[in-house]
Amino acid sequence: MKIVRFQNSAGTVHYGERVDEGSARLIEGTIFGTYCVTDRVVAMRKLLAPVEPRNILCVGLNYRRHAEETGARIPEYPVLFIKAVNALSHPGDPIVIPRVAPGQVDCEGELAVVIGKPGKNIEPRQALDHVLGYTCANDVSARRWQKEGGGKQWCRGKSFDTFCPLGPCLVTTDEIPDPNALKIKTTLNEKIMQDSTTADMIFDVPSLISFLSEGTTLLPGTVILTGTPQGVGFARNPQVFLKKGDRVAIEIERIGTLVNPVSEEA
DSSP, X not given: OEEEEEEOTTSOEEEEEEEETTEEEEEEEOTTSOEEEEEEEEEOSEEEOSOOOSOEEEEESOBHHHHXXXXXXXXXXXXXXXXOGGGEEOTTSOEEEOTTSTTOEEOOEEEEEEEOSOBSSOOGGGGGGGEEEEEEEEOOEEHHHHHTTTTTOSHHHHOSTTOEEEEEEEEEGGGOSOTTSOEEEXXXXXXXXXXXXXXXXXXXXXHHHHHXXXXXXXXXXXXXXXXXXXXXXXXXSSOOOOOTTOEEEEEETTTEEEEEEEEEOO
């Protein structure tokens, strides 16, 4: 099932099962517990990010060819960093380049995993039982703040407002039995920047969930960004960074396409 979160004509936020680009069947209950899909079809005035994350846990250097293009060693353990929840952004909303990061903002297409059932010290073989579904993510990054201005921590460069677009929908696990067999592509102004498959992950999705749950409870609504494939802007020659007027599209097989324009902070 493809679950969407949206505003109706009155501005009220609902969950629904997507019918088409402009309408959905209303869902009653909570998607993180008991819910049912009704027969009531309503128009969607505005499509929202499919979840409001409790946490946004991110994994760096998790594609082999991306590690190679950056000259990094293959990590022994998943590289964890966190994006602040204020970074959440909706499909169609602009990625805003902040005044403090001109000429250095990059985009990264990623598969996002949404936890639906709490768990701690989860075994890899049981990990997917804790997943509600999957969506597209854009791990927007201000490279100087990530690499130089953040005190050797990535969080600052990854957590500016609008730096975590999610969407367009949440696809439940019954439609994606193997999250490590999906095509993933990032397009910038109709130019393909990233074109890969989640099979190139160093640590697959069950391994990531198991690792992140060691000694740590993964709460329902936790979003895990699973890493980005090769083709990022800062690793190119010449480098490619986002600018006002750009359009970024993240497309993942079986999920859909997340599209965001780019603007600048006033």
